[in-house]
Amino acid sequence: MSWWDTDDEDEPYDEYDETSVRVRPNPKGNRPRTKMRPDHDDAVVARVLGVDRGRYTVLVDENTADEHEAIAARASELRRQAVVTGDRVDLVGDASGDEGTLARIVRIRERSTLLRRSADDTDAVERVIVANADQMLIVVAAANPEPRTRLVDRYLVAAYDAGITPLLCVTKTDLADPAPFLANFAGLDLPVFLSTTGAGGDHADAVDGIPLDELFHALAGHDTVAVGHSGVGKSTLVNALVPDAHRATGHVNEVTGRGRHTSSSTISLRLRTPYGDGWIIDTPGVRSFGLGHVDRANILKAFTDLAAIAENCPRGCTHLPDAPDCAIIEAVDAGELGELGPARLDSLQRLLATFA
Numbered sequence: 213m214s215w216w217d218t219d220d221e222d223e224p225y226d227e228y229d230e231t232s233v234r235v236r237p238n239p240k241g242n243r244p245r246t247k248m249r250p251d252h253d254d255a256v257v258a259r260v261l262g263v264d265r266g267r268y269t270v271l272v273d274e275n276t277a278d279e280h281e282a283i284a285a286r287a288s289e290l291r292r293q294a295v296v297t298g299d300r301v302d303l304v305g306d307a308s309g310d311e312g313t314l315a316r317i318v319r320i321r322e323r324s325t326l327l328r329r330s331a332d333d334t335d336a337v338e339r340v341i342v343a344n345a346d347q348m349l350i351v352v353a354a355a356n357p358e359p360r361t362r363l364v365d366r367y368l369v370a371a372y373d374a375g376i377t378p379l380l381c382v383t384k385t386d387l388a389d390p391a392p393f394l395a396n397f398a399g400l401d402l403p404v405f406l407s408t409t410g411a412g413g414d415h416a417d418a419v420d421g422i423p424l425d426e427l428f429h430a431l432a433g434h435d436t437v438a439v440g441h442s443g444v445g446k447s448t449l450v451n452a453l454v455p456d457a458h459r460a461t462g463h464v465n466e467v468t469g470r471g472r473h474t475s476s477s478t479i480s481l482r483l484r485t486p487y488g489d490g491w492i493i494d495t496p497g498v499r500s501f502g503l504g505h506v507d508r509a510n511i512l513k514a515f516t517d518l519a520a521i522a523e524n525c526p527r528g529c530t531h532l533p534d535a536p537d538c539a540i541i542e543a544v545d546a547g548e549l550g551e552l553g554p555a556r557l558d559s560l561q562r563l564l565a566t567f568a
Protein backbone atom coordinates (compact mmCIF):
# COMPACT_ATOMS: atom_id res chain seq x y z
CA MET A 213 0.00 0.00 0.00
CA SER A 214 1.38 3.37 -0.93
CA TRP A 215 0.66 6.21 1.43
CA TRP A 216 0.60 8.86 -1.26
CA ASP A 217 -2.74 10.05 -2.42
CA THR A 218 -1.12 11.30 -5.60
CA ASP A 219 -0.42 9.16 -8.60
CA ASP A 220 3.30 9.07 -8.02
CA GLU A 221 4.58 5.76 -9.16
CA ASP A 222 6.48 3.85 -6.54
CA GLU A 223 10.14 4.20 -7.18
CA PRO A 224 12.32 1.17 -6.89
CA TYR A 225 14.79 1.41 -4.06
CA ASP A 226 17.84 0.99 -6.19
CA GLU A 227 17.40 4.52 -7.47
CA TYR A 228 18.67 5.64 -4.13
CA ASP A 229 21.99 5.29 -2.46
CA GLU A 230 20.50 3.46 0.44
CA THR A 231 21.87 0.06 1.00
CA SER A 232 19.07 -2.40 0.55
CA VAL A 233 19.81 -4.91 3.20
CA ARG A 234 18.06 -5.87 6.36
CA VAL A 235 19.60 -4.06 9.26
CA ARG A 236 18.67 -4.84 12.81
CA PRO A 237 18.90 -1.95 15.23
CA ASN A 238 21.58 -3.67 17.25
CA PRO A 239 24.54 -1.37 17.65
CA LYS A 240 26.58 -4.03 19.40
CA GLY A 241 26.21 -6.19 16.33
CA ASN A 242 28.06 -3.55 14.39
CA ARG A 243 31.32 -4.62 15.86
CA PRO A 244 31.97 -8.20 15.05
CA ARG A 245 35.19 -9.32 16.62
CA THR A 246 36.55 -12.79 16.42
CA LYS A 247 40.04 -14.11 16.93
CA MET A 248 40.34 -14.53 13.19
CA ARG A 249 39.85 -10.88 12.52
CA PRO A 250 42.63 -8.31 12.68
CA ASP A 251 42.14 -5.67 15.34
CA HIS A 252 42.92 -2.66 13.17
CA ASP A 253 44.34 -0.72 16.08
CA ASP A 254 45.76 1.73 13.57
CA ALA A 255 42.29 2.64 12.32
CA VAL A 256 41.25 6.29 12.12
CA VAL A 257 37.73 7.60 12.66
CA ALA A 258 35.87 9.21 9.78
CA ARG A 259 32.43 10.60 9.05
CA VAL A 260 30.60 9.23 6.04
CA LEU A 261 29.51 12.21 3.93
CA GLY A 262 27.95 10.38 1.03
CA VAL A 263 27.70 7.10 -0.79
CA ASP A 264 27.91 6.58 -4.50
CA ARG A 265 27.96 3.16 -6.14
CA GLY A 266 29.88 1.40 -3.41
CA ARG A 267 32.32 4.25 -2.86
CA TYR A 268 32.08 6.29 0.31
CA THR A 269 33.17 9.90 0.61
CA VAL A 270 34.45 10.27 4.15
CA LEU A 271 35.75 13.14 6.27
CA VAL A 272 38.95 12.37 8.16
CA ASP A 273 40.45 14.31 11.07
CA GLU A 274 37.28 16.33 11.43
CA ASN A 275 37.71 19.74 13.07
CA THR A 276 41.49 19.57 13.00
CA ALA A 277 44.00 21.36 10.80
CA ASP A 278 44.41 18.10 8.89
CA GLU A 279 40.72 17.73 8.09
CA HIS A 280 40.28 16.28 4.61
CA GLU A 281 38.04 14.12 2.51
CA ALA A 282 38.97 10.66 1.33
CA ILE A 283 37.37 7.92 -0.68
CA ALA A 284 36.78 4.55 0.93
CA ALA A 285 35.34 1.14 0.18
CA ARG A 286 33.62 -1.21 2.57
CA ALA A 287 35.83 -4.03 3.79
CA SER A 288 34.57 -7.51 3.06
CA GLU A 289 34.46 -8.27 6.77
CA LEU A 290 31.52 -5.91 7.11
CA ARG A 291 29.69 -8.29 4.81
CA ARG A 292 26.33 -6.86 3.83
CA GLN A 293 26.12 -4.42 6.68
CA ALA A 294 24.86 -1.08 5.46
CA VAL A 295 27.16 1.92 5.81
CA VAL A 296 25.14 5.10 5.39
CA THR A 297 25.56 8.85 5.32
CA GLY A 298 26.20 10.10 8.83
CA ASP A 299 27.90 6.93 9.98
CA ARG A 300 31.12 7.20 11.94
CA VAL A 301 33.46 4.52 10.73
CA ASP A 302 36.92 3.17 11.38
CA LEU A 303 39.22 3.42 8.38
CA VAL A 304 42.39 1.54 7.54
CA GLY A 305 44.67 1.78 4.57
CA ASP A 306 45.43 5.00 2.75
CA ALA A 307 43.14 7.64 4.21
CA SER A 308 45.22 10.52 2.85
CA GLY A 309 42.61 11.42 0.27
CA ASP A 310 45.36 11.71 -2.33
CA GLU A 311 44.42 11.16 -5.95
CA GLY A 312 43.80 7.50 -6.68
CA THR A 313 43.91 6.30 -3.06
CA LEU A 314 41.24 4.17 -1.49
CA ALA A 315 40.79 3.60 2.24
CA ARG A 316 38.90 0.69 3.73
CA ILE A 317 35.98 0.90 6.17
CA VAL A 318 36.47 -1.88 8.70
CA ARG A 319 33.99 -0.93 11.42
CA ILE A 320 30.83 1.06 11.93
CA ARG A 321 30.82 2.92 15.22
CA GLU A 322 27.84 2.71 17.50
CA ARG A 323 25.01 4.83 16.15
CA SER A 324 23.08 7.30 18.27
CA THR A 325 20.08 7.22 15.92
CA LEU A 326 19.08 5.43 12.77
CA LEU A 327 16.48 6.82 10.38
CA ARG A 328 14.83 3.96 8.57
CA ARG A 329 11.98 3.23 6.28
CA SER A 330 10.37 0.12 4.93
CA ALA A 331 9.02 -0.49 1.43
CA ASP A 332 5.49 -0.14 2.73
CA ASP A 333 3.57 -0.34 5.97
CA THR A 334 3.23 -4.10 5.93
CA ASP A 335 6.88 -4.75 5.13
CA ALA A 336 9.14 -5.25 8.10
CA VAL A 337 12.26 -5.17 5.96
CA GLU A 338 13.74 -1.80 6.61
CA ARG A 339 16.29 0.32 4.86
CA VAL A 340 18.58 2.70 6.59
CA ILE A 341 18.57 6.24 5.27
CA VAL A 342 20.76 8.21 7.66
CA ALA A 343 22.74 7.47 10.82
CA ASN A 344 23.43 9.71 13.81
CA ALA A 345 21.07 12.58 12.95
CA ASP A 346 19.59 14.20 16.05
CA GLN A 347 17.13 16.50 14.24
CA MET A 348 14.85 16.18 11.24
CA LEU A 349 13.92 19.26 9.23
CA ILE A 350 10.65 18.44 7.52
CA VAL A 351 10.22 20.70 4.50
CA VAL A 352 6.75 21.14 3.11
CA ALA A 353 5.35 23.79 0.73
CA ALA A 354 2.34 25.95 1.61
CA ALA A 355 1.21 25.23 -1.94
CA ASN A 356 2.50 23.72 -5.19
CA PRO A 357 2.70 20.94 -4.19
CA GLU A 358 -0.22 21.10 -1.77
CA PRO A 359 0.83 20.29 1.83
CA ARG A 360 -0.53 17.04 3.21
CA THR A 361 -1.01 16.47 6.90
CA ARG A 362 -0.69 12.70 6.47
CA LEU A 363 2.68 13.11 4.82
CA VAL A 364 4.04 15.23 7.64
CA ASP A 365 2.52 12.80 10.14
CA ARG A 366 4.55 10.01 8.58
CA TYR A 367 7.77 11.96 8.75
CA LEU A 368 6.97 12.71 12.39
CA VAL A 369 6.37 9.06 13.15
CA ALA A 370 9.67 8.09 11.52
CA ALA A 371 11.48 10.79 13.50
CA TYR A 372 9.88 9.94 16.84
CA ASP A 373 10.51 6.24 16.25
CA ALA A 374 14.18 6.95 15.66
CA GLY A 375 14.48 9.30 18.63
CA ILE A 376 15.10 12.28 16.34
CA THR A 377 13.68 15.73 17.15
CA PRO A 378 11.49 17.06 14.33
CA LEU A 379 11.37 20.67 13.06
CA LEU A 380 8.99 21.89 10.39
CA CYS A 381 9.75 24.40 7.65
CA VAL A 382 6.90 25.59 5.45
CA THR A 383 8.16 27.05 2.17
CA LYS A 384 6.39 29.01 -0.57
CA THR A 385 4.39 31.01 1.96
CA ASP A 386 4.05 33.59 -0.81
CA LEU A 387 1.64 31.20 -2.54
CA ALA A 388 -0.72 30.37 0.33
CA ASP A 389 -1.42 31.04 4.00
CA PRO A 390 0.04 28.07 5.90
CA ALA A 391 -2.05 28.68 9.05
CA PRO A 392 -4.90 26.23 8.33
CA PHE A 393 -2.39 23.48 7.57
CA LEU A 394 -0.31 24.29 10.63
CA ALA A 395 -3.36 24.08 12.90
CA ASN A 396 -3.08 20.30 12.51
CA PHE A 397 0.16 20.34 14.47
CA ALA A 398 -0.81 22.74 17.24
CA GLY A 399 -0.69 19.93 19.78
CA LEU A 400 2.93 19.06 19.10
CA ASP A 401 6.15 20.52 20.42
CA LEU A 402 7.14 21.23 16.86
CA PRO A 403 9.19 24.34 16.05
CA VAL A 404 7.86 25.88 12.83
CA PHE A 405 9.74 28.06 10.34
CA LEU A 406 8.01 29.97 7.59
CA SER A 407 9.98 30.60 4.43
CA THR A 408 9.53 32.25 1.09
CA THR A 409 11.85 33.15 -1.72
CA GLY A 410 8.99 35.00 -3.36
CA ALA A 411 7.92 34.26 -6.89
CA GLY A 412 11.57 34.64 -7.90
CA GLY A 413 12.18 31.11 -6.73
CA ASP A 414 15.76 30.16 -6.12
CA HIS A 415 17.49 33.29 -7.42
CA ALA A 416 20.28 34.31 -5.10
CA ASP A 417 18.78 37.73 -4.50
CA ALA A 418 15.46 36.29 -3.42
CA VAL A 419 16.41 34.81 -0.07
CA ASP A 420 15.10 37.69 2.05
CA GLY A 421 12.07 35.66 3.07
CA ILE A 422 14.09 32.68 4.25
CA PRO A 423 14.38 32.86 8.05
CA LEU A 424 18.09 32.09 7.99
CA ASP A 425 18.90 33.48 11.41
CA GLU A 426 16.14 31.47 13.10
CA LEU A 427 17.19 28.36 11.22
CA PHE A 428 20.87 28.88 12.07
CA HIS A 429 19.90 29.09 15.73
CA ALA A 430 17.99 25.83 15.52
CA LEU A 431 20.53 23.96 13.41
CA ALA A 432 23.85 24.99 14.98
CA GLY A 433 25.40 22.16 16.93
CA HIS A 434 23.11 19.55 15.40
CA ASP A 435 23.16 16.92 12.69
CA THR A 436 19.91 17.60 10.90
CA VAL A 437 18.44 15.40 8.22
CA ALA A 438 16.30 17.37 5.76
CA VAL A 439 13.36 15.55 4.22
CA GLY A 440 10.62 16.63 1.86
CA HIS A 441 8.75 15.69 -1.25
CA SER A 442 10.29 16.68 -4.55
CA GLY A 443 9.45 20.23 -5.57
CA VAL A 444 8.77 21.69 -2.13
CA GLY A 445 11.84 23.91 -2.35
CA LYS A 446 14.14 21.89 -0.13
CA SER A 447 17.13 22.34 -2.42
CA THR A 448 16.52 26.07 -2.57
CA LEU A 449 16.48 26.12 1.22
CA VAL A 450 19.58 23.96 1.60
CA ASN A 451 21.47 26.14 -0.89
CA ALA A 452 20.54 29.20 1.16
CA LEU A 453 21.72 27.54 4.37
CA VAL A 454 24.90 26.09 2.87
CA PRO A 455 25.90 28.48 0.08
CA ASP A 456 28.52 26.16 -1.39
CA ALA A 457 26.23 23.15 -1.41
CA HIS A 458 25.11 23.62 -5.02
CA ARG A 459 22.18 21.30 -4.58
CA ALA A 460 20.42 21.00 -7.92
CA THR A 461 17.14 22.88 -7.87
CA GLY A 462 14.14 22.45 -10.11
CA HIS A 463 14.91 25.76 -11.77
CA VAL A 464 15.88 25.38 -15.40
CA ASN A 465 19.19 27.08 -16.06
CA GLU A 466 18.62 29.51 -18.88
CA VAL A 467 22.30 29.91 -19.64
CA THR A 468 23.30 26.29 -20.01
CA GLY A 469 19.81 25.26 -21.08
CA ARG A 470 20.19 22.25 -18.90
CA GLY A 471 16.89 20.95 -17.66
CA ARG A 472 15.62 19.91 -14.34
CA HIS A 473 18.03 17.71 -12.51
CA THR A 474 16.98 16.90 -9.01
CA SER A 475 19.26 15.97 -6.18
CA SER A 476 19.59 12.20 -6.26
CA SER A 477 21.81 11.14 -3.40
CA THR A 478 21.89 11.55 0.34
CA ILE A 479 24.77 13.77 1.34
CA SER A 480 26.13 15.52 4.43
CA LEU A 481 26.83 19.23 4.13
CA ARG A 482 28.67 21.25 6.70
CA LEU A 483 26.68 24.15 8.01
CA ARG A 484 28.52 27.26 9.18
CA THR A 485 26.50 29.65 11.29
CA PRO A 486 27.23 32.59 13.58
CA TYR A 487 26.14 30.28 16.40
CA GLY A 488 28.41 27.39 15.60
CA ASP A 489 28.74 24.69 12.99
CA GLY A 490 26.38 21.86 12.26
CA TRP A 491 25.56 19.35 9.58
CA ILE A 492 22.70 19.19 7.12
CA ILE A 493 22.04 15.78 5.68
CA ASP A 494 20.08 16.29 2.51
CA THR A 495 18.03 13.38 1.26
CA PRO A 496 16.62 12.99 -2.22
CA GLY A 497 12.87 13.37 -2.61
CA VAL A 498 11.77 10.24 -0.82
CA ARG A 499 8.50 9.11 -2.32
CA SER A 500 7.66 6.18 -0.17
CA PHE A 501 8.30 6.11 3.53
CA GLY A 502 6.84 2.86 4.76
CA LEU A 503 6.50 2.57 8.50
CA GLY A 504 6.35 -1.21 8.77
CA HIS A 505 9.28 -1.22 11.19
CA VAL A 506 7.92 1.37 13.61
CA ASP A 507 7.31 0.53 17.25
CA ARG A 508 4.13 2.29 18.51
CA ALA A 509 5.64 2.56 21.96
CA ASN A 510 8.26 4.93 20.54
CA ILE A 511 5.55 7.28 19.29
CA LEU A 512 3.95 7.53 22.70
CA LYS A 513 7.39 8.10 24.24
CA ALA A 514 7.74 11.29 22.18
CA PHE A 515 4.76 12.72 24.09
CA THR A 516 6.40 12.65 27.50
CA ASP A 517 3.42 14.06 29.39
CA LEU A 518 0.95 11.66 27.76
CA ALA A 519 3.30 8.70 28.18
CA ALA A 520 3.34 9.28 31.94
CA ILE A 521 -0.46 9.22 32.06
CA ALA A 522 -0.59 6.10 29.88
CA GLU A 523 0.97 4.17 32.76
CA ASN A 524 -2.58 4.05 34.12
CA CYS A 525 -4.12 2.76 30.90
CA PRO A 526 -5.52 -0.78 30.72
CA ARG A 527 -2.99 -3.31 29.45
CA GLY A 528 -2.80 -3.22 25.66
CA CYS A 529 -4.61 0.13 25.42
CA THR A 530 -4.45 1.59 21.89
CA HIS A 531 -5.18 5.16 23.15
CA LEU A 532 -7.34 5.55 20.03
CA PRO A 533 -10.77 7.27 20.28
CA ASP A 534 -12.60 3.96 20.80
CA ALA A 535 -10.21 2.65 23.50
CA PRO A 536 -12.18 1.79 26.67
CA ASP A 537 -10.94 3.35 29.92
CA CYS A 538 -7.96 5.03 28.25
CA ALA A 539 -6.31 7.13 30.97
CA ILE A 540 -5.08 9.71 28.47
CA ILE A 541 -8.54 10.27 27.01
CA GLU A 542 -9.99 10.54 30.50
CA ALA A 543 -7.34 13.02 31.60
CA VAL A 544 -7.91 15.20 28.56
CA ASP A 545 -11.69 15.05 29.02
CA ALA A 546 -11.21 16.11 32.64
CA GLY A 547 -9.20 19.11 31.46
CA GLU A 548 -6.05 17.91 33.20
CA LEU A 549 -3.90 18.67 30.18
CA GLY A 550 -5.09 22.23 29.82
CA GLU A 551 -6.25 24.03 26.74
CA LEU A 552 -3.88 22.26 24.35
CA GLY A 553 -4.82 18.84 25.73
CA PRO A 554 -7.40 17.94 23.09
CA ALA A 555 -5.07 18.99 20.24
CA ARG A 556 -2.25 17.00 21.76
CA LEU A 557 -4.37 13.89 22.14
CA ASP A 558 -5.64 14.36 18.61
CA SER A 559 -2.07 14.53 17.27
CA LEU A 560 -1.04 11.44 19.19
CA GLN A 561 -4.07 9.51 17.96
CA ARG A 562 -3.47 10.62 14.39
CA LEU A 563 0.14 9.45 14.54
CA LEU A 564 -0.80 6.15 16.18
CA ALA A 565 -3.50 5.61 13.55
CA THR A 566 -0.99 6.36 10.79
CA PHE A 567 0.25 2.82 10.89
CA ALA A 568 -2.43 1.11 12.99
Ligand SMILES: Nc1nc2c(ncn2[C@@H]2O[C@H](COP(=O)(O)OP(=O)(O)OP(=O)(O)O)[C@@H](O)[C@H]2O)c(=O)[nH]1
Nearest residue numbers: 384408409413414442443444445446447448461462
Ligand atom coordinates in the same frame (compact mmCIF):
# COMPACT_ATOMS: atom_id res chain seq x y z
N1 LIG B 1 6.89 30.77 -5.22
C1 LIG B 1 7.92 30.15 -4.62
N2 LIG B 1 8.64 29.24 -5.31
C2 LIG B 1 9.66 28.63 -4.67
C3 LIG B 1 10.00 28.92 -3.33
N3 LIG B 1 11.05 28.13 -2.97
C4 LIG B 1 11.34 27.38 -4.06
N4 LIG B 1 10.52 27.68 -5.09
C5 LIG B 1 10.51 27.08 -6.44
O1 LIG B 1 10.02 25.74 -6.35
C6 LIG B 1 10.67 24.90 -7.29
C7 LIG B 1 11.25 23.70 -6.61
O2 LIG B 1 12.31 24.09 -5.78
P1 LIG B 1 13.53 23.12 -5.41
O3 LIG B 1 14.37 23.84 -4.43
O4 LIG B 1 14.16 22.58 -6.61
O5 LIG B 1 12.70 21.96 -4.72
P2 LIG B 1 13.19 20.58 -4.12
O6 LIG B 1 12.29 20.31 -2.98
O7 LIG B 1 14.62 20.58 -3.88
O8 LIG B 1 12.82 19.63 -5.27
P3 LIG B 1 13.74 18.54 -5.97
O9 LIG B 1 14.91 19.30 -6.49
O10 LIG B 1 12.82 18.01 -7.03
O11 LIG B 1 14.09 17.55 -4.90
C8 LIG B 1 11.73 25.77 -7.98
O12 LIG B 1 11.22 26.20 -9.21
C9 LIG B 1 11.91 26.93 -7.02
O13 LIG B 1 12.28 28.10 -7.71
C10 LIG B 1 9.21 29.90 -2.63
O14 LIG B 1 9.41 30.22 -1.45
N5 LIG B 1 8.21 30.47 -3.33
Ligand SMILES: [Zn+2]
Nearest residue numbers: 525529531538
Ligand atom coordinates in the same frame (compact mmCIF):
# COMPACT_ATOMS: atom_id res chain seq x y z
ZN1 LIG C 1 -4.68 4.64 26.70
